[in-house]
Amino acid sequence: MTHQSFHDAGRVMSRVEHYLLQARRENTERSVAAAVRHYELEWRGLLPATPQSIAAYLAHYASTQSISTLRVRLAALGRWHREQGFADPTKSDLVRRVLKGIRSEHNTPQKQARPMAFDELARVEQWLLSQVRVEPPATSEAAAARLRAARDRSMLLLGFWRGFRADELTSLRFEHVRIEPDGSMQCFLAASKTDTSASGRSFRCPSLPRHCPVAAFRDWQTLSGLQSGPVYRQINRWGVISERGMRATSVIPWLRRLLTKAGADMPDQYSSHSLRRGFANWARTSGWDLKELMDYVGWKDVHAAMRYLEVDAARSDQLFAQSLGTAPDPADAAVVPQAAPPERSPPKRSNVVPLRPRKTSP
Template sequence: MSELDRYLNAATRDNTRRSYRASIEHFEVSWGGFLPATSDNVACYLVAYAGVLSVNTLKLRLSALAQWHASQGFPDPTKAPVVRKVLKGIRALHPAQEKQAEPLQLQHLEQVTRWLAQERDQARSAGDQARWLRATRDSALILLGFWRGFRSDELCRLHIEHVQARPGEGITLYLPRSKSDRENLGKTYQTPALRRLCPVQAYSEWLGASALVRGPVFRGIDRWGNLSEARLHPNSVIPLLRQALERAGIDGEQYTSHSLRRGFATWAHRNGWDMKSLMSYVGWKDMKSAMRYVETTPFLGMAQAEVPLI
């Protein structure tokens, strides 16, 4: 790979590159389209999958096609009026409510944290190193993910060298890059210590148990209690969360890694945070993104915490 190709590849995120590659394959192989495509070809492709694929998925397919044509020096057929009108018609004729992850209620956060603490104590007494480490790690990941409003990829990108925890005070976390940091400038996040459900204490307990001093914060653990050198994959956060909830007696099927972020956003909104403060804390750039995460329907368990975040 040339130096030019290396920098061009670095400009596109791995997940985006994989999604675009899959989208182009879908257009060519699954549908039988040809590249470069005409605007009529693209419009017919949209019609073929109207009502089958969501509008958001179709928009992703269009973005991939636009990127391919631009990179190859061909005119972009996705910008043609016929394509825009077809997409608008699909949106009108196939309206679909966007599926949202269930926000993790505060009472369930308390329940799963309490269970993990019991699990940790039982494993330690039984000399079960793997179970003890997993319970300690999972508690730190869930509490930090909730109170910081992190995505799964942000949790998995955390490195010990970029985290400063001060028990009883707070924690500072630096991410060199994240989905919301389009320019890859890096961003520093802060979260205070709490009297209960404290992410700072949970993080410190995990580092003490794991004896880690550098590298990824959250890693895989084998059945003998050995820690992986590699970070957890973001896709592993959903089963990790669901399994922890299930063990605590909570139906975990309705939750995803976004449940932590939505749970915090809803808690903050119901505890009087204005949208500007919430957007600044979590890192949202526009109101539309923020409102997607705030649960507006009242539900149980989102009572005020003892120590509000500031």
Template structure:
């Protein structure tokens, strides 16, 4: 195939999707010992052999990967036969598994994390510990932007300084050339509020000021000597970063993941009176099922959208824990 054509075909599929599909194909061929192209009977045997161990959502992803491989190679799709569909339906019936969800990071916990980062950061400034100060200010900005914009890990890691505009006292505008919900790759502009407390705008401004970043990735790795990487953080690094902060703030880190910021915002917005349509529009969800998956089960969708309050009335934070381990790299 022409290299230019291949390049655009690669660009049409998300990196995470390509990686997931590749892993699914390897699991079918190497892990299970299947052959490609496959028959529908082989697909059925594959499903049955993993019915009790893999969630039906995982099996659906594996089928999507196998379907894509066959279609792209010019073979008939063996996953679309009635037998395969019936077997998958039977697996969902006989092996129901609850979907695992990360704990939402509630506003109270977010404030506790930010308070700890600011405490450690100011201590590092007093001790002229630039490396620790950089990590604290980076992590604070990442948490607050991630929460108030309900961003995914990969969206946070792809933010570029030149794509962000600050309006002091009002908010900030963030542009992403593409995102998971942007099916046509037209790019999308997001707004984040300026708040009296837990302000993402001020946290971002403090971070790029102390880091001296004028362009390129907003969130970067920091080595032990305080040198900033030229590359943005990898999405997989967000979970250990978040858990390091949670642990330092005295919270049970193992309950949370990078989705906790997104779930936390959705839960906060719902309890603050945002209706379902407003929440979907703000976050970028296209269907109600996506929204409901992120809202804590105790939440409902009452009333209409209530705009951000600059005063951000939140409960008082419990006593700040004494600093433990400092933020990780």
């Protein structure tokens, strides 16, 4: 093989490695690294692990870690073993049975993020809009606050009306957003959590008469002057916009800080899923059927969709009242127990022998 052939082969291999790295999502990389760090440093386990050591690891943290946390770490450790060429100990029958026992004994209701109610969304958006319209800013800090309000308003409305997750919001790029002639907006996501084939998907965002995500996006792009790269980025106190996009893990603290500043109640109960859950509940109460909602958001599994929907207690009570009425049924009235008759003493035995008829001769 000539020197040029070696050089070409090296270039091909470097491109192969590049595309292999692109196939691994940043969030997955962090998850695997965190699980390995916890297993090796916190628990002082050895890798590669055996099924027995993985089972002991699970048992050690069974009472202090949630089932969902243990599952995430288990999946990450399994991925590490497969990628390093080792047998996956997390798939063993021993580990499966230990995890089932932990779930039986320590299972608790899964905590769900508080959905963003439409009224709350409108109030926070109005507060942000009042800051965006302040001009001209007198100081660099005021200019930075105005920029931040424009970014936050766009991020909040797009996250709600499209039901985007944190990774979808933070991976959006300007060159993948297109404003259509009818005023709507097309957002192309090259990859997302559920897009395992990395084929990408386009999402249409409508232009709305109120609380419009398209108008908010236009305001943010105009004020920022950005035309390419990540749409949502960090902004420092002097109004300098970072070249790098926000991380998905920063969405929860971002939303809670925003709600705290806007005076929302219990901001710590919100998470990055609050926007998605809020839209799902708004759509359901607005008359969308489940198929329409799944198609719009991008859910392929009905069980995944149902986890985002809350039971409307008032609606349930209304349906019961329509079917059964509101007046109590007389048959359901409490039955007053009848008083037991007084006990009587048993009758005294008689000493009289009863007479029997005599037998007569035929």
